[in-house]
Amino acid sequence: MTKRTLIKHLAALDDGAVAVSGWVDTVRDQKKVQFVVLRDESGAVQLVHPRSEEADEVATAISALAQGSFVTVTGELKHDERVKLGGIEVKIETLDVVGAADPETPIAADSGVDKRMDWRFLDLRRPEANLIFRIQTTLEHAWRSYWVENDFIELHTPKLMASASESKAELFEVEYFDGKAYLAQSPQFFKQMAQPAGFGKIFEVGPAFRADPSFTSRHATEFTSVDAEISWIDSHEDVMRMHEELLVAGFRAVKDKHGAEIEAAFGVEVTVPSTPFPRIPLAEAKRIVAERGYEVPRHDDDMDPEGERQIAAYVKEAFDHEFVFLTDYASSIRPFYHMRHADDAGLTNSYDLIFNGVEISTGAQREHRVDVLIENAKSKGLDPEELDFYLDFFRYGAPSHGGFGMGLSRVLMLLLHLSNIRETTYLFRGPTRLLP
Amino acid sequence: MTKRTLIKHLAALDDGAVAVSGWVDTVRDQKKVQFVVLRDESGAVQLVHPRSEEADEVATAISALAQGSFVTVTGELKHDERVKLGGIEVKIETLDVVGAADPETPIAADSGVDKRMDWRFLDLRRPEANLIFRIQTTLEHAWRSYWVENDFIELHTPKLMASASESKAELFEVEYFDGKAYLAQSPQFFKQMAQPAGFGKIFEVGPAFRADPSFTSRHATEFTSVDAEISWIDSHEDVMRMHEELLVAGFRAVKDKHGAEIEAAFGVEVTVPSTPFPRIPLAEAKRIVAERGYEVPRHDDDMDPEGERQIAAYVKEAFDHEFVFLTDYASSIRPFYHMRHADDAGLTNSYDLIFNGVEISTGAQREHRVDVLIENAKSKGLDPEELDFYLDFFRYGAPSHGGFGMGLSRVLMLLLHLSNIRETTYLFRGPTRLLP
Known part of the structure; x- marks a missing residue:
């Protein structure tokens, strides 16, 4: 060499x-x-x-x-x-x-994001682009080190499935020999499977696929999902505690290794968050943003992106914190596998994590009692027979458990105060983007 | 909690x-x-x-x-x-x-592998199965730590592609909005893209997909591929040197953490391999196995599985080593992107790595000169126009480079002297296996 x-x-x-x-x-x-x-x-x-x-x-x-x-x-x-x-x-x-290079370079310093994506291999030569992926490397390695030191098992769950793992609306279909397969929208079912398998604590970093036709700055049809799932929890509080420890470990490593470079390239001072992160039940969060003069224009019980920005602004003012867990989402807007409150079936043991005003993760305690799981699925209009392979996981014994999924590129985008997930994805995939 | x-x-x-x-x-x-x-x-x-x-x-x-x-x-x-x-x-x-478990457990200690795969979440409760995935965790973390300490950048390349990355024969097709996409058979093109992007040294651990209809003990339609690619090499020798250092780091970590457990559960003593691993040009390897009385029954210049077992047996006897690099494969049986010898276009700067008698990896120096790359593609009967997005990577300047891809489950299978990749895959996928 x-x-x-x-x-x-x-x-x-x-x-x-x-x-x-x-x-x-x-x-x-x-x-x-x-x-x-x-x-x-x-x-x-x-x-x-x-x-x-x-x-x-x-x-x-x-x-x-x-x-x-x-x-x-x-x-x-x-x-x-x-x-x-x-x-x-x-x-x-x-x-x-x-x-030797062709002397006609197809992109210039002022090329727009779409043109730069066409020539991503040249765009990535920019020192700031290179830095983004060195930060990603440090962040992921710190996360995995936290998990490995805490006896988690690393999984690689299959991305080819016989049926949907989330809503059927955003599902990619694959020609599979004489039949059909579907691309995993999340590792949800298979990381839960590790719990009745007795693995205790697991993590996975891998691709997830959503046939989402939208063209926003923060959605992609393929993204890197960071997932963890742990046994023997009392509630989602145990998941949030692990989640915040993980983020602290990652941000500390990034600040130590790249803090000065990030300040120079992006004008951003990396803050290692203090724990515990603020936790606000969703209903209270909606009251708070209403008091700030913003009425969430939705007919269901959910937050919207502007509401998330508003509650983040409140948390920044009130607690000087960049993160907030919004907790106890309504059952009506959560999947059937989120555990409902013992004393109020209208609420779930769940949370969204907001970072600098944008949702980066959803977590929850899962329902592990198969009879309750079947009832919850039915109440969502789902056919338990179609979910049979998943329900089987809980028929032969299962511990209480919960976990979260988190979008890697979103965390990086918000950490560096960038406005588009395309900048923090090696090769972005969208409805009209499969090349290069 | x-x-x-x-x-x-x-x-x-x-x-x-x-x-x-x-x-x-x-x-x-x-x-x-x-x-x-x-x-x-x-x-x-x-x-x-x-x-x-x-x-x-x-x-x-x-x-x-x-x-x-x-x-x-x-x-x-x-x-x-x-x-x-x-x-x-x-x-x-x-x-x-x-x-609570259903008292009728569907598998027993003596169930066959297919039955056990049907109920994989119960099968994984066996202490030896659990151990396999703790070993996997340790092995991967040691590999990534080696790479991170040596300034490699971690990539997540897209698995949705506009065209094939390897042979068109084993390609899964995806319905992609109004068009088609294909599942990546390897991260080959995209990890090479990091070289003209100036990333220097990169690695990735992620899924790869092959529509391979065969039912062997070592093939799967989805597998975890361990990939690395480095710039500024003189030949495949530089790739092999990194490859063997990586394996040593991984096996040392596994032996330190799980050596006693592996001995107890599988009766296998983990050997940390010495470096350099033996290297044998393929032509010489074929002479050696012929001398041992085995004529490889192929019409092309390739080895076959029995030949690999024979050369491994020879290496074990002659050098007391579990690994051997077979090098300098014929151009006729290597992809167009493998660099050919400067003085003999019939041979390539490539290798296969054999571990305990089975191929676990293919590596090579890549051709980075776009005019040579086009000629090589043509000589394979490929249409350069279909490869245009890939050829573009090399039109605006590129360094010399090379790398390898390695099957994670195969390494584990051979490390533990197991006979089937299904045992070392969390959820196996094959032509008739999409569940659970």
């Missing part, structure tokens, strides 16, 4: 021979001296080549260099305070064009 | 009050005393209840207990060497049946 030095490590080296590899950011091809700014995944550095009087292969190569080409350069590193880009430069000795 | 103690932690406690939760393994309902063996995700413990003369609610509850029911028990822990099961027992004070 080329013994290249990552550009971010150059400044710590003494003057002397180095090799660097990356892509050409800019070329200044002057009469007496040529400058190239080279970029890699870690940073950018200025390369310099004084032209000589004689035949000069390096000069010819630099003159022909298209922006975006990938090159390996050997040369002499020199510290020089006058160099604006980090106080170092590399005097080129050899330049090897490993992958 | 119930302040339950995991059963494996009981032995370290002093005699006194405890709460345990789990499922009923067996009940011995005797005249003077009742015994229950309770199991949780960490182990099993004996519960005891001496019947009293008077009305005895606990005795009645125990007599009615169906095997498999989930219960929470409070009582007095007592160390007693005479108790065969770990030298402890818990004298029951209260017993709460949280999830």
Whole structure:
């Protein structure tokens, strides 16, 4: 392997021979001296080549260099305070064009988001885009480390199913040999299955699919779902406690590793949230936003996006907190598998988690008593026979349990104060977007 | 949350009050005393209840207990060497049946694998099944930790695609709004996309889908693929070096955490492999197995499963090693994107990794020069126009790069000397298996 030095490590080296590899950011091809700014995944550095009087292969190569080409350069590193880009430069000795670029770059700095998505592999060369996925890596690894240290088992549940896992409205159908299969809309049923299986505590990070025809800034037809499920809970309160510990572990790791970079690139100071996060029953939250002058324009008992922004603003003012758990949603707007209150079947042991004004997660205690589960399904107009394979999970013994599902790209979007999930998804998928 | 103690932690406690939760393994309902063996995700413990003369609610509850029911028990822990099961027992004070089981258990200890898959949530209660997924958790976390420590970026590439990523023969088709989409057969194209995007080094653990109609012990229509891809390599040798370091890190973590349990449950001593792993060019491997008396019955240049077993046996004898890289496969049996030798276009910079006689992974240096890539595609009878979105990745500059894909369940199967991938997959998917 080329013994290249990552550009971010150059400044710590003494003057002397180095090799660097990356892509050409800019070329200044002057009469007496040529400058190239080279970029890699870690940073950018200025390369310099004084032209000589004689035949000069390096000069010819630099003159022909298209922006975006990938090159390996050997040369002499020199510290020089006058160099604006980090106080170092590399005097080129050899330049090897490993992958030449077409000189016509299809996107520019001011291209719109849709055009940038067409050329996502070029768009991702922006240092801020690269940073987003390094943050994602740190965040996920901190979450998984929290779970592994707490004896959770990691699952990979199947994405091919014989029937719907959530509403039938947003289901993708797959040609499956001589029959049909469906893409999992969530790992809900299969992560619950781990509870009667005696796994105790589980987590999964994997894709989920929704045939949602909407074109908003926060919906996708395929997204990465972060899921956990735990046995032997008394209520959703136990789930929320694990959920907030998890977020604290993740945000602390992100702040430690990327806090300064995030401030520089996005102007955002990462806050490690304090625990417990504020908890507000939904009915009370609706009273609070009404007092602030906003009446949620819905006929059911649910919140709406503006209501979520309003309650988040209230929580920020009242508790200086970026997160809030809205709890005890009405049974009428929750799935049949959310456990209902023992003393009020109209309410569920459930919550939504709001972060910086947007919902990032739904959690709940699940109904584990098969007779109650069947009644709840019927009350939702569902046919228990169609759910038989799922109901079986609870017929041979099951512990009390609960968990949550959380959208990875949404968390990143809101953490970095970005306005579109497309920026925090490697390759976005929507109703009209399957390429690249 | 119930302040339950995991059963494996009981032995370290002093005699006194405890709460345990789990499922009923067996009940011995005797005249003077009742015994229950309770199991949780960490182990099993004996519960005891001496019947009293008077009305005895606990005795009645125990007599009615169906095997498999989930219960929470409070009582007095007592160390007693005479108790065969770990030298402890818990004298029951209260017993709460949280999830009662149907007394007719549909599978037995001697049920066949297909029957067990029908009732996978019960099958997974076996301690060895639980152990498999704790090993999986440890293995994956060690791999990801290796990557994160080495500055890899974690990707989640889309599983919905506009076209095939590998051969069109084994492709699942999805109804996608008014058109069609296809399920990713591998993250190949999209993990390569990270290279011109300047990500440097990436990894992904996620599902892959193959419409493979075969019914073998090591194929599935959906499997968890472990993938990595790195920039700036000189050849596939750089990929193999990373690959073997990764496996060493994973196996060391598994041996440290589960070595004794694996020996007890599966009779297998985990070996942390030495590096470098043996490397044998495929042509030489075929000569070696021929010398051992086995002629590979194929008309192309490939190995077959028996040949892989034979070369593994040779490597075990000659080098006392469980792994072998077979290298330099013929271009005729490799995809168009595998780089060909500079001095012999008939061979590729590629490898298969064999573990305990079975292929677990394919790796290669990729062709990053778009003109060569187009020629290679044509020579395979592919239409470059259909590959245009992929070829674009290399038109605006790309580094040299390579990587591998590896089947998670196969690694686990071979590590534990099991004979069927169904045992090491949470929920197996095959041509006739979509349930549960």
